Every structure is written in structure tokens, then in C-alpha cells.
Amino acid sequence: MVSTPDAPLAPVDTVTVYGGAGPSAVDLDSVRRAAALIAGAAADLRSAAVRCLEAGGDLDVFGAGRTEATSWVTGEAGAQARALEAAAQDAARGLVTRADLCELLGRRLLRAAGSYEEAESTAERVVGALVTAGTFGIGAAVGGLGWAGLAGSAAVGGAEMAGRMVGGTVTGGALSPVTGQVWAAATRGLAPYSDEAFTGLGGGVALAQPGLAQGRSGVPGGAGALAHVARELPVLGNDDRGLRVARLGAGDFADGAVPAWSDTGARSVQEAVARIDSLYPEQGGAPPATVAIQKVTGADGTVSWTVLIPGTQSALPAEHPWDGRTDVELIAGQADGGTVAVERALADSGAGPDEPVTLVGHSLGGIAAAALVSRASFTERYRVGGLVTAGAPTGLLVTPPGVPVLHLETPEELVSHADGRSAAENPRTRDRVTVVRSLRDSADASDRAASGDVAQAHAVATHVRTLDLAVALGDPRVSQVADRIGTRLDGRAVRTVFYRAERADP
Structure with a gap:
């Protein structure tokens, strides 16, 4: 299918690639x-x-x-x-x-x-400025209410879960058809300005609560204030000092069996991302806060590791760290239970310092994976072979040179913009590529439907389709990074261990 002027685009034409080796995104300069x-x-x-x-x-x-x-x-x-x-x-x-x-x-x-x-x-800049100014005022007002206002915001923390509730997924589709249509139209119209919206909200909260924001401005400061409230109010969550990570067996899964792919390697980056769906309780029957650590032995005996990390599973602070509290801690760049859990699971699995580790994460899992890769303490302990994130706000994190990095985003999911950065503002290097797809511009009916539903736009399957289309484009920047990462995902022998993390009293 070929796109024509002034008409919805063929799905493949809705893909834009930023960063990587060779030609990058076209800009005015x-x-x-x-x-x-x-x-x-x-x-x-x-x-x-x-x-x-x-x-x-x-x-x-x-x-x-x-x-x-x-x-x-x-x-x-x-x-x-x-x-x-x-x-x-x-x-x-x-x-x-x-x-x-x-x-x-x-x-x-x-x-x-x-x-x-x-x-x-x-047009766009004026609207973006108005959105930023408006949400800044909202953020300042919420922050001005003190702990009560921040606690309310923290209670709906985690952009993914909040979006699902508004979209009607968590409420079982309770929204009326008319309300659903209005929400879908609003999502499509406002999606391009969601980064400005988060920038304004975060900046307003940080300005109103400079102490809780620890002097930081913008989204990191606002997220830090929300994270402080989530940690300090006992009713909202437990202490991460008692975090426990335990191995899981087949009996711990809802259907009494581990995912069928557990003894095979991923044949592509798309397949690795798609497997994350099996780690969600509602999709694959896994217990909450489950991560997978896969050991891959190549034909020559070399060993590499693949870490699969799912996203937010509770908007409210929960008994596990895959919650809204961890979301805001990660965006604020603070200590969090999610990265601690992944590191403990990786250490328990026996990964060696010279064995490449590839981290693949969706939503919160993507932020946690990028946060680990950006930390010297992690890269000094493990050799990072690659990083893949889907629907994760990672624009504020700096990854080390030489590590192939692939980000998958859509503006309509809102989650990727929760750090106040659009895909175009993600860091661009030879090793770091961002693939973004505009669902609302697509002529495909399923894309159009997803463009008005935050949950669908943010779904793992949507991001897998984005990468499929990007690969079909033949863009060398995508293929180069995907190939570098993909070579470490499969081998002659594969073993997967599943872990669950939970908070407990210290």
C-alpha cells in the first residue's frame, strides 16, 4: 500500500526513526x-x-x-x-x-x-506552550494543597494504569459509547502534546514543593515529590529494605505451567519483546512482579543472558515494586525496588561479569532496564550486550557508548512522554535508535482504534508491530541495532528462570 497526499498514511509510512549510524531524522537544519x-x-x-x-x-x-x-x-x-x-x-x-x-x-x-x-x-508551538502553561498551573495547585494533594496524585501514579482507568479497561469498559468516543478523540488530538503536559505538571509540583523535590525542577523534581509521599505514608506502601526475590516454579503460574518459550531463545528482537506479555498476570497467568532471566549458550559455547521485564501492575503502591511508586522513583532518578529486584534475580541466576546481558523491558520494565544500563555500578559488574525498551520514558537517561539501544514509542500511549520528552528529544547516538509510530495517522483500522485507546496504544503487541514495520522499511539504522542485539538472544541451549519480587517488613 502506498500513501497518497492528504490521506491517512500506509502503516509503514507512520514510522519515524531517530538516532543510529548513518542518516538521522530530518530536521530544519x-x-x-x-x-x-x-x-x-x-x-x-x-x-x-x-x-x-x-x-x-x-x-x-x-x-x-x-x-x-x-x-x-x-x-x-x-x-x-x-x-x-x-x-x-x-x-x-x-x-x-x-x-x-x-x-x-x-x-x-x-x-x-x-x-x-x-x-x-x-500552531504546534503555541498549543504546546499553552498545554505546558495550563498543566503547570494544575501541578502547582496540586502541590500547593500539600501532602493531601500529593498523596492524591501518588494514588493515581503510574501513567500506564491511570490511562487504563480513564480509558475504561480497568473498569471493564464501563464508559458509555459517547464518552468513549469523546475520550478517543481527545487522546488523538492531545497525544502530540503529552510531553508538554507532563513537563508542565512536573514543573508545577516541583515549584510548589521544592523541599520534597530536593531542589530539582521539572519532571524529575515533581516525580521526586510524589515518590517521597508514596514512601513516607505507611498506608501507601512498604519499605524496600525488606525486598525479597524468589524463584518461581510451574505451580506458581495460573495454568500450572511456565510459558512455552522458556526453553527456546528468541529469534528476533520482536519475539523477545512479545514474550513480555507472558509475564503479566492477566495475559500469561504469571504472579505479579515476575521477571524472566534466560541463559543462552551459543554453538561455540559462549554464554549470554536475556532479561525480560514487564511494566506497571498497580497504580497504587503495592506489596511488590511493580507499582506507581516505582514509576515515579525511576523518573525521579531515585532508589527504587524494581532495579534492586532485577539485580538480585540476575545475581541469583549466576550471570558472569564477561557474559553479555541484554535487557528488554516494557513500560516500567523499560525504565528500570534503562536505569540499570545507565548506572556505572551495573555496567562495572555486568557486560551489557544490549537494551530494548517499549513504551517507556527513557529520554532523561544516558546509556554508555558501544551498547546497542532500541526504543519503541507511540505518542498516543502517553506513557513514553511521562518524563516530559518526546521521541524526537531522546538522545541520538550511533548506538541508540528510537522508533516512533503515529497511530492516528495510519490508514489501518486497528491502528486507528489503538490511537484512541491508551491501553491499546501502550500494549506490547502494538510496539512489536511498530518494530515489524520499521524493519520492513529497510532503514539501516534499525536493522544494524536490531541485528547487534538479536545475535545474543538465541543459541543451541536455553534455560529460563522466573523470579517474583515482593516487599516485606525489614
Whole structure:
């Protein structure tokens, strides 16, 4: 399917790639540089045309421009000279025509850049600024209510679960059709500005509660204030000092069996991401807060490890660290139970310091995975082979050079923007690639439906489809990073151990 102007796009055309080796995302500066290069090419073509005409003039000295009767160069030599002069003139005309086309293209590129910049400044930037200002006021008002307001915000912490409740998934679809349609339209319309919304909310809370924000501004400061409330109020959760991590057996799963893939390696990054669904209680019957540690032995005997980490499973602080409290702790860059649980599980599994570890996480699991990879204490203990996140706000985290990193996002899920960063604002390096897909622009019916439902937009399957489409594009930046990560996911022998984390009194 090929997209046509002014119509919904073919699904593959809704994918945008940022970062990686080679060409990166097109921006206004890139357009202007391209226009300058094209202008230079036009000048070179005109110069070549002049040379051709000069060459034709040189031929005329020998009589090529005269009639055979008056030329002192006659016969076959004269005919060849005249043919060469005509060819030189034809070449000059062709070069001038191409120079004109280059100049036209250059002018159109510059005009397009100016129009885009103007449209962005008068529409998107204005709306984005209004959204930021409005949510900043809301955040400041909530923070101004003191602990009561922050406790209320913490109670609905975890953008994923809050989005599900508003969308009607947790409430069993209790929303009326009319309300559902209004919510879907609002989601599609406001999704591009969700990063500005989170920026305003976080900044407002941080300003109203500078002490709890520990002097930090923006989203990290606001998240820190919410995390403080979630930790300090006994009714909202237990202490992570008593965190326990235990191995699970088949009997611990709802259907009495571990996932069928537990003894096989993932054949691709997409398959590894898709397996995370099995770690959710409602999807695969796993106990809450379950992570999978997979040992992969290659044909040559080398060992690598794959860690699969699911996302938020409770908006309220819970008896396990896969909750809203951990969400805000991770965004605030504070100590959290999720990363502690993953490190303990990895240590118990026996991963060695020279055996590559690839972390694959969805939502909260993606933030936890990125947080671990960004910590020197973790990279000094383990050799990181790769990082994959799906629907996770990771723009504030810095990953080490040399580690292949792949982020999958959609604006309509809202969760990826919870750190106040859009996909375009994620760090871009040769090793770090972000693939973003606009569901609302797609001509596909399932994409359109997901664009108005936060839960569907955030679902693991949606992100797997995003990567499938990105791979189908043939973009070398995606294939290079995906291939580097994928080579460590499968082998001749595979063993998976499942762990559950829970909070307990210290």
C-alpha cells in the first residue's frame, strides 16, 4: 500500500526513526543544508555548461562553425568538428536545464523549511506552550494543597494504569459509547502534546514543593515529590529494605505451567519483546512482579543472558515494586525496588561479569532496564550486550557508548512522554535508535482504534508491530541495532528462570 497526499498514511509510512549510524531524522537544519548543497551543485553545473560552450568555440576556430564551402577544414575532419561542436552545445544546454532544476529544488526546499517552521511556530508551538502553561498551573495547585494533594496524585501514579482507568479497561469498559468516543478523540488530538503536559505538571509540583523535590525542577523534581509521599505514608506502601526475590516454579503460574518459550531463545528482537506479555498476570497467568532471566549458550559455547521485564501492575503502591511508586522513583532518578529486584534475580541466576546481558523491558520494565544500563555500578559488574525498551520514558537517561539501544514509542500511549520528552528529544547516538509510530495517522483500522485507546496504544503487541514495520522499511539504522542485539538472544541451549519480587517488613 502506498500513501497518497492528504490521506491517512500506509502503516509503514507512520514510522519515524531517530538516532543510529548513518542518516538521522530530518530536521530544519538538515533541509537547509541540503538546499545549500543543491545550490552548490547548480553552480557547478552552470560552470560545466560554460566549459562546454568554450570547448565548442575552440572547435569553431578550426572552421567547425562555418559552412563546408567557406571552411578551410573540409571533408571528414570538418564534419567531425561540426559534430563535436553540436555535441558540446547540446551538453551545455542539458547542463543548464539541470542547473535550473537544481535551483528550483533548492528554492522549494528552503520554502518548505520556512513554511514548516512557520506552521510549527504558529500552531504546534503555541498549543504546546499553552498545554505546558495550563498543566503547570494544575501541578502547582496540586502541590500547593500539600501532602493531601500529593498523596492524591501518588494514588493515581503510574501513567500506564491511570490511562487504563480513564480509558475504561480497568473498569471493564464501563464508559458509555459517547464518552468513549469523546475520550478517543481527545487522546488523538492531545497525544502530540503529552510531553508538554507532563513537563508542565512536573514543573508545577516541583515549584510548589521544592523541599520534597530536593531542589530539582521539572519532571524529575515533581516525580521526586510524589515518590517521597508514596514512601513516607505507611498506608501507601512498604519499605524496600525488606525486598525479597524468589524463584518461581510451574505451580506458581495460573495454568500450572511456565510459558512455552522458556526453553527456546528468541529469534528476533520482536519475539523477545512479545514474550513480555507472558509475564503479566492477566495475559500469561504469571504472579505479579515476575521477571524472566534466560541463559543462552551459543554453538561455540559462549554464554549470554536475556532479561525480560514487564511494566506497571498497580497504580497504587503495592506489596511488590511493580507499582506507581516505582514509576515515579525511576523518573525521579531515585532508589527504587524494581532495579534492586532485577539485580538480585540476575545475581541469583549466576550471570558472569564477561557474559553479555541484554535487557528488554516494557513500560516500567523499560525504565528500570534503562536505569540499570545507565548506572556505572551495573555496567562495572555486568557486560551489557544490549537494551530494548517499549513504551517507556527513557529520554532523561544516558546509556554508555558501544551498547546497542532500541526504543519503541507511540505518542498516543502517553506513557513514553511521562518524563516530559518526546521521541524526537531522546538522545541520538550511533548506538541508540528510537522508533516512533503515529497511530492516528495510519490508514489501518486497528491502528486507528489503538490511537484512541491508551491501553491499546501502550500494549506490547502494538510496539512489536511498530518494530515489524520499521524493519520492513529497510532503514539501516534499525536493522544494524536490531541485528547487534538479536545475535545474543538465541543459541543451541536455553534455560529460563522466573523470579517474583515482593516487599516485606525489614
